[in-house]
Amino acid sequence: MPDHGYSLREVQRMLGVSRSVVEKLVAAGFVSPSGERRDWRFTFQDVVMLRTAQALRVAGVTPLKIVRALDHLRKSWGHEGSLTGVRIAAVGDRVAVRDEASHQWDAETGQLLLDFDDKPAASNVASLQAPLAKKTREAATDLFYRARSLEDEDIDAAEAAYREALARAPDYTDASLNLGGILVDTERFDDAIAIYRDALRYRPNDPVLLFNIGVALEDSGRFREALRSYERCVAHAPDFADAHFNAARIHEELGEATKAIRHFNAYRVIMKRQD
Template sequence: MSKRDVSHDVSLAKLQSMLGVSRGVVDGLIELGLVTPSRGPRNSLRFTFQDIVLLRTALQLRTSKTSPRRLRDALARLKRDLPSELPLSGIRVAAVGEEIVVKSGPTRWDAVTGQMLLDFEVAEVGGDVVLLDATPERKGAAAAQARERYELAEQLMKTQPSAAELNYRKAIELSPEPFYAAYVDLGALLCEQEHQCGDALAVFDEALEHFPDDAVLHFNRGVALDQLGQLDEAKVAYERCLALDPSYADAHHNLAILFDKRGDRRGLIRHLSAYRRLSS
């Protein structure tokens, strides 16, 4: 018989970071019997996928219209029915009025009764736990869903970059207006990944169609071009950044490096002096 894969269990510190709560709050939920964490090296607490879902559900839904009794019943059923690992289709738990609804892939059910639901509208979720206090009103729903995806991507950026990329792209797709922050953060994330600067460049080029006079986007585009070895185009991008914002110190810094690579001492000194002046 195969043992449970514990490689995805998380530490107390990581759990607190994911939930944004203190040790005392986690201890209180453990004392209520909501979860029973295991013990890892040096007797440290370790939390499973089910633990994370249950704790997030309790914290996110405690301010909803759901009664305490219904919430306890829902948590008890979730504890019994949740899979041991996060399914590829993801899991979404939401308060809809007084009801608590769970969605995984095309399946939707009432968290208390286990009854299947057919008419609960919800955006698909790709591979990560998402909890909502309430579904957004129809007006502005796309913007709300885009913001939800963006915030999820921010949480996943350091630990699960591929999942973060997926959610940044979904935020851009869902947003009824060009999503500036999602473009910037997605491009920066891709530029940090090996062999993905070309993808980052495509993101910045698309963003500049919507925000042609944004200095940050031109600078970031320059960084992507720089890492791709397209130094002439990188120089143009940095100079465009400075034309829009002459006080952009990092653009001076990167131009100084480019001029140094070219053996252009005058250019090196000019931009290095500007960088030092602006950074002091």
């Protein structure tokens, strides 16, 4: 990966959360990005850890338990690269881990678990196993990193590289999200929506994709369609705060006060829970 790492904007896009949520996860100690606050840079491992932490929060695990669990993992698997082979999920109010040897542990206490729930507590509670093993995927990853490095200096070349990455790995969701972001930023909303919807073929009902479809529809003035996408998003991820907030704004603009209040209230509850 390039030395400059992921920017905060890219992390927000990949996780589908607001800047304030990422800042709270950083403040809680889940990761320590390099650089000044205004120019934070995150590693790939940072992104995976933030995604896991956010998913555990959505699943109802308290921030204190998550911090303790991840700290225990770092100490238990202290050698370089050791966390890339473990799977993390919420089991009730605990954080549970399965390692490469299929041992099952309580991440906070280190106790052996005999009844590990194999189903993830949220759709984006991710395995820390690196997903880019095959050569075609590695080539797509190289193109993805090249595209990211080009975004600030040559947006057309960045777009072309993202498209080539998706040609090699059509299910590469991060490439779809970044390409869609470029298309939205350049007001090619229909193209962006097509990219996001194509990505849904590989990750049906993915909340981040549904949220981004909603943003593209909203920016293009199709408010009712945007609302349907935001509603689908929160149906699959009830604690997706930004989707509630955007839906509330649209309902308010359309004069639908009751529906707006419902989403604003949901947004406030979620944000208070994350404090």
